[in-house]
Amino acid sequence: MTTARPLCLAEALRRPGYLLSPWPWRALAYLLTTVPVAGVLAVGLLVVGAPLLAAVNAARQDRPVELPLVLFLAVGALTVLASAPVVSIAVTAVERQRIGLVDGRPLPAYRWRGLAARYTGADAWREVAHTFWLGGVVPLGYAVSTLLVLLDLTLVASPWLVGDADEVIVVWTTVDTTGEAVPYAVLGVLLLPVLWYGLGVLAAAQGAVARWLLGRPADGAALREVSRSRARLVDAYETERRRIERDMHDGAQPRLTSLTLHLGLARLDVPEDSPAAAPLAVAHDQAKNLMVELRQIVQGIRPQSLTDLGLAGAVRELAGEATVPVTVHADLGQPLPELVESTAYFVVSEALGNVVRHAGATRAGVRLVQADGELVVEVSDDGHGGADPTRGTGLTGLADRVAAVDGRLLLASPPGGPTLVRVELPCRR
The missing domain is CATH 1.20.5 (Single alpha-helices involved in coiled-coils or other helix-helix interfaces)
Structure with a gap:
């Protein structure tokens, strides 16, 4: 079964019918469930941040910083740094559950590697960075968004508020009659879809940062280029x-x-x-x-389905024949060179075959995106991961085929999954 529905909020925001889809409500749920987590973290950071600001302000005014304040800041900073790798475990565990509201692509599963790894591993400190992001930056964005929402609601409600007071402050002016408030109320109503869309942008940005910080393989093996040899091919x-x-x-x-x-x-x-x-x-x-x-x-052998259906149609045909559910998202603009189409087709065919045979996955996804003179092919699954090009010829053969058209193949498959195969093919005619 295949469909072209968006896999994440960022894709949905580009669709004309976004405001009428379930995605705005999913974005709102993501934002609301962030509030208690970010609120607790923000309070914890303020305990150290407020005295730090006081010390900085005193130093700027050439006033001496008292010794108790310096000791408090030193102890507080050390405590925050020492506890952050442990606290981030719970924070990122919650985030891995919530991010499905705005991004259907799974994050790598968390694996406990011991307490020492929490202080020495790069993946742990990326989780710490995400925790500080939630507690230090996200609340500022939420405060601005809340202020804008309250201002707009004030505009909408201004005709009714005038009746309860002598005058009402509306953004930059005051009104004291219902007739004066009506234009502002109309403006507020017109701005509601803009705010509704803006909340989606805020949730998408937050989700993108979370994926960027948490979506890298937990074993430190980030997307790596599979060894390939054009001469061998x-x-x-x-x-x-x-x-x-x-x-x-x-x-x-x-x-x-x-x-x-x-x-x-x-x-x-x-x-x-x-x-x-x-x-x-x-x-x-x-x-x-x-x-x-x-x-x-x-x-040269070219599959007949490519000629009859094009790359997107041929890939959907492959997805329909797979024994696991596969979603296909295709965003193809200009016609592709035949060699690039054939290469992309065989990459998807081999990758889906690996998903069915080896991954133990319950679902998979295929993305075909053409932009800036390049075709990007991504095949992902929620299987157990652990794909290694050194243990077989399948991935190496795919890398060889991709290299023959000046492209490159990258792989992320940490133990526990998920697996992502990404192929970048130049398609300038």
Whole structure:
């Protein structure tokens, strides 16, 4: 089963029907569930941050900073740094559950590697950075957003508020009659969709930062380029092509030549007005054309579905044949070169085959995005991960095929999953 529905809030925001879809409500739920987490973290940071600001202000005014304040700041800073790797475990665990509201792509599963790893591993300190982001930066964005929402609600409610007071302050002016407040109320109503959309942008930005900090493989093996050798691919291809040509020359071609000669002699012996003359002529012509067709097959094999359906349609056909549910998102603009289409098709075919055979996944996704003269192909799954190009030839063969068109293949597959195969193919004509 395939569909082109967006996988994350950032994609949904670019769709014309965003405001009428469930995504705004999912964004609001994501923002609201952030408030208690970010609030607790913000209070904790303020305990140290407020005295720090006081010390900085005193230093700027050339006033001496009292020793108790310096000691408090030192102890507080050390306490925050010492506890942050542990506190971030709970914070990121909650985030991994919540991010599904705005991004359907799974994050790498958390694996406990011991207390020492929490202070030495790069992945742990990325989680710490995410925790500080939630407690220090996100509340500022929420405060501004809340102020804008309250101002807009004041505009909308101003005709009713005027009746309860002598005058009402509306943004930059005051109104004291209902007639004066009505235009501001109309403006507030018109701004409601803008605010509704803006909350989605805020949630998408927060989710993007969370994915950037938490979406890297937990074992430190970030997206890495799979080892590839263009020379190996070219040599193997040339060797195979020469073998096929030799087999054709030594085996198929003599037999076809003999068949063509016999058909030609038979045409000479059969009168032109004979009923067998026309079929014999057709057979003779087909035999002569067969060698040409075989040479074309050797030069390059292109799946028929690519010709009939295009890359997006052919990939959806592959997804429909998979034994696990696969979602397909295609954003293709300009026509693609045939070699790029074929390469992308075989990448998806092999990657989905690996998902079915080895990943133990319950679902997978395929993304085809064309932008800035490049085709990006991503195949992801929620399986157990652990894909390693050194343990087989499948991924290395794909990297070879991609390298032949000046592209590159990257892989992220930490133990526990998920797995992401990303291929970048230049497609400038």
